[in-house]
Amino acid sequence: MINSGIEAKKIRLIMKLRRSGIVDTNVMAAIERIPREAFVPETFIDQAYEDMALPIGRGQTISQPLVVGMMTQALELNDRIKVLEIGTGSGYQAAILAKLSRRVYSIERHKHLLEIAEKRLEELKIRNITVKAADGMLGWEEQAPFDRIIVTAASQGEPPRALLKQLAIGGILIIPMGHRKSEQFIYKIVRTENSFEAKKLIPVRFVPLLPNIANDEDEDIMPMLSELSDETNIR
Numbered sequence: 497m498i499n500s501g502i503e504a505k506k507i508r509l510i511m512k513l514r515r516s517g518i519v520d521t522n523v524m525a526a527i528e529r530i531p532r533e534a535f536v537p538e539t540f541i542d543q544a545y546e547d548m549a550l551p552i553g554r555g556q557t558i559s560q561p562l563v564v565g566m567m568t569q570a571l572e573l574n575d576r577i578k579v580l581e582i583g584t585g586s587g588y589q590a591a592i593l594a595k596l597s598r599r600v601y602s603i604e605r606h607k608h609l610l611e612i613a614e615k616r617l618e619e620l621k622i623r624n625i626t627v628k629a630a631d632g633m634l635g636w637e638e639q640a641p642f643d644r645i646i647v648t649a650a651s652q653g654e655p656p657r658a659l660l661k662q663l664a665i666g667g668i669l670i671i672p673m674g675h676r677k678s679e680q681f682i683y684k685i686v687r688t689e690n691s692f693e694a695k696k697l698i699p700v701r702f703v704p705l706l707p708n709i710a711n712d713e714d715e716d717i718m719p720m721l722s723e724l725s726d727e728t729n730i731r
């Protein structure tokens with residue numbers, strides 16, 4: 497079999513994720529079914545089932561599988577739920593969300609990355625995702641409220657106000673926060689009738705959540721794996 501190497505690596509990764517605390521069987525099934533190799537640049541296909549973040553261009557990364565699993569599990573999804581994702585990136589996290597919820601809205605500030613992600617999702621025939629190129633810090637007013645919101649880039653201070661406003665009562669927001677990389681954690685924020693309750697989950701390293709749409713003119717060169725920083729990894 498041509499793909500036997502990648503299949504063996506995939507099985508090893510799945511086992512590692514289970515041992516590391518991804519206990520939700522629906523989340524595990526979604527990770528098994530979405531081909532991560534379809535979301536990484538060709539140069540990194542061999543590394544697609546390593547438990548690490550990988551470069552996707554424009555200085556951005558596809559998150560580490562364990563982080564994707566942890567964040568997805570914390571969202572407590574089901575097939576009636578409407579999710580907003582900030583930071584489409586490669587589209588991989590969006591594809592996982594799409595398997596576990598009714599509809600996904602996803603926003604990316606890099607038009608170039610979004611175009612590639614859209615093409616992949618189309619090829620995989622994943623149809624319950626709507627995307628737009630915009631500043632996700634402003635949320636998606638026309639589609640609000642959302643039952644769940646997931647931010648896949650680190651907020652420097654408080655969660656963006658628009659996202660708190662667009663979260664339904666009883667809804668969950670999962671967001672990495674922290675000024676410096678050494679102080680970033682994933683937070684789970686639940687909106688109650690009158691307030692928000694925050695819980696700190698795991699230490700992580702994410703690329704920063706940045707305002708406005710990106711100036712996307714520049715072509716960039718894909719970095720080598722050896723030059724890769726440890727973005728989007730559990731610390």
Ligand code: SAH
Nearest residue numbers: 558583585586588589604605632648705706
């Ligand atoms: N969920 C992605 C991870 C991408 S990394 C995946 O599965 O591949 C984080 C992404 O967030 C980057 O693509 C970055 O461009 C994007 N981003 C950062 N700030 C943003 C903002 N304000 N609005 C929308 N996207 C943003």
